[in-house]
Amino acid sequence: MKFFLLAIFLISSSTWSHSGIVKVAMDENTLQEIPMHASVTLTIQFPYIIDGLNGAGFTPDITKAAGEFLISYTAPNNYFSLYPLVDHPLPRNLNIIVKDKIYVLRPYLVSDPDKAWTALVFEDTQKNKEKTESHPRVYKSIAAPKRKLEASSAAKIIGIIDMTKMLSQVKESVLNELLNVMPDVSISLRQNDFQEYDTHRVFLDIVSRHGKYDILVFGVRVINDSQEEIIFNPESFTVRCGEQVFTQVISDFQGKVQPGESAVGYFAIIGSAEGYPNYLSPNNQFRVSIDLLNPSNV
Numbered sequence: 001m002k003f004f005l006l007a008i009f010l011i012s013s014s015t016w017s018h019s020g021i022v023k024v025a026m027d028e029n030t031l032q033e034i035p036m037h038a039s040v041t042l043t044i045q046f047p048y049i050i051d052g053l054n055g056a057g058f059t060p061d062i063t064k065a066a067g068e069f070l071i072s073y074t075a076p077n078n079y080f081s082l083y084p085l086v087d088h089p090l091p092r093n094l095n096i097i098v099k100d101k102i103y104v105l106r107p108y109l110v111s112d113p114d115k116a117w118t119a120l121v122f123e124d125t126q127k128n129k130e131k132t133e134s135h136p137r138v139y140k141s142i143a144a145p146k147r148k149l150e151a152s153s154a155a156k157i158i159g160i161i162d163m164t165k166m167l168s169q170v171k172e173s174v175l176n177e178l179l180n181v182m183p184d185v186s187i188s189l190r191q192n193d194f195q196e197y198d199t200h201r202v203f204l205d206i207v208s209r210h211g212k213y214d215i216l217v218f219g220v221r222v223i224n225d226s227q228e229e230i231i232f233n234p235e236s237f238t239v240r241c242g243e244q245v246f247t248q249v250i251s252d253f254q255g256k257v258q259p260g261e262s263a264v265g266y267f268a269i270i271g272s273a274e275g276y277p278n279y280l281s282p283n284n285q286f287r288v289s290i291d292l293l294n295p296s297n298v
Contacts, residue, residue: 020118025125028101031093036107037116038084044105044120045079046098053080055094068092069107084109099198149277152213152270157250161266164208164217184211188282195287199226200257202290207282214277216246217268220288224257229294231256236291237267241284244272255293 020040024032026047036042050073059067068089073080082094089109096103103122110116152160167175167187179185186209194203206219218239224230234255237248246269253265272278 020114020116021121022117022119023121023123026098026103026122028103032103032105032120034082034105034107034120035110035116036082036084037110037113038087039113040116040118041081041083042107042117042120043079043081044096044122046096046103046122047078047124048098049076049078050080050096050098051100052097053094054097055092057090057092058082058094059085069094082107149214150212152215154250156213157215157268157270158252160208160210160213160215161217161250161252161268164206164219164266167208168206168219185209186211186282195289197289199230199292200224202288204286204288207286209280209282213270214279215268215270216278216280216282217266218286218288219264219266221262221264222253222257222290223262224259227259229256229258231293233291233293234265237265238289239269240287240289241280244278246272246278253290 034042034044053071053073057068058071059065059069060071060073062070062085068084068086069092070083070085071080071094072083084107087109089107092107094105094107096105163185167178168189170178172189175187179187188207190204190206192203193205194201201223203221203223204218205221206217208217208219209215210217218237220237222232232253232255234251234253235248237251237253239246239248248267249270251265251267253267254263257263269278
């Protein structure tokens with residue numbers, strides 16, 4: 001969801017608001033008070049899936065349990081809505097559990113609906129800080145194309161992925177001999193190159209570039225560090241290089257990984273998002289990610 005703001009009003013060092021839309025930094029040590037009005041719906045959003053909501057006086061169904069605030073939440077999700085049910089509620093606190101931390105909210109009613117919040121958005125400022133850090137330098141494979149790139153079919157890409165699988169299994173001495181007779185192919189073997197996520201790690205083991213087609217193939221290992229089976233979307237591999245993000249065109253990955261186990265996968269990218277050749281060297285720093293299909297494990 002994007003909010004287009006014409007002005008930003010400073011509420012505190014970690015809060016800003018416009019027309020009832022408020023953003024605050026996630027802080028489990030701060031009690032967040034929330035002004036509400038009986039005619040205004042409030043929606044609260046976290047950057048991660050909510051693991052639990054607890055609070056006396058809050059009810060999800062007024063036909064089954066009385067309450068002073070109606071709470072609308074469908075799990076698994078990262079947002080919910082609140083509605084006041086009485087004119088003068090008692091001081092109530094709602095505890096939200098996110099990533100094993102408890103965030104305490106205290107709604108209260110105001111007489112002026114213009115002073116009530118309509119949306120409260122929690123932000124992970126540490127994660128945002130990491131995103132804005134300078135990106136590593138991007139290296140190109142060649143300064144300029146010496147000949148026109150050849151078109152690649154799905155069958156050709158699958159064949160290149162299979163070639164990369166084979167190259168990842170041979171000894172280094174044999175690999176060097178093979179590369180001597182394949183001038184359009186370059187390889188980068190990685191050691192301990194991984195990205196760590198909440199439930200899993202993605203190790204990048206090999207990157208191959210096939211200059212004739214401007215194709216890069218990535219060989220990865222995904223390790224499940226959680227206590228439950230993780231189901232990934234095998235068609236969702238993306239890789240970041242510098243400020244650019246590249247989306248897979250074809251992948252070979254089973255998608256399911258049991259607790260404590262790993263799965264090997266390969267995927268290919270071609271060109272750039274703008275439709276131009278990428279000419280990327282396989283020796284660049286790459287950040288690989290893949291989407292979860294069962295986000296409740298996050």
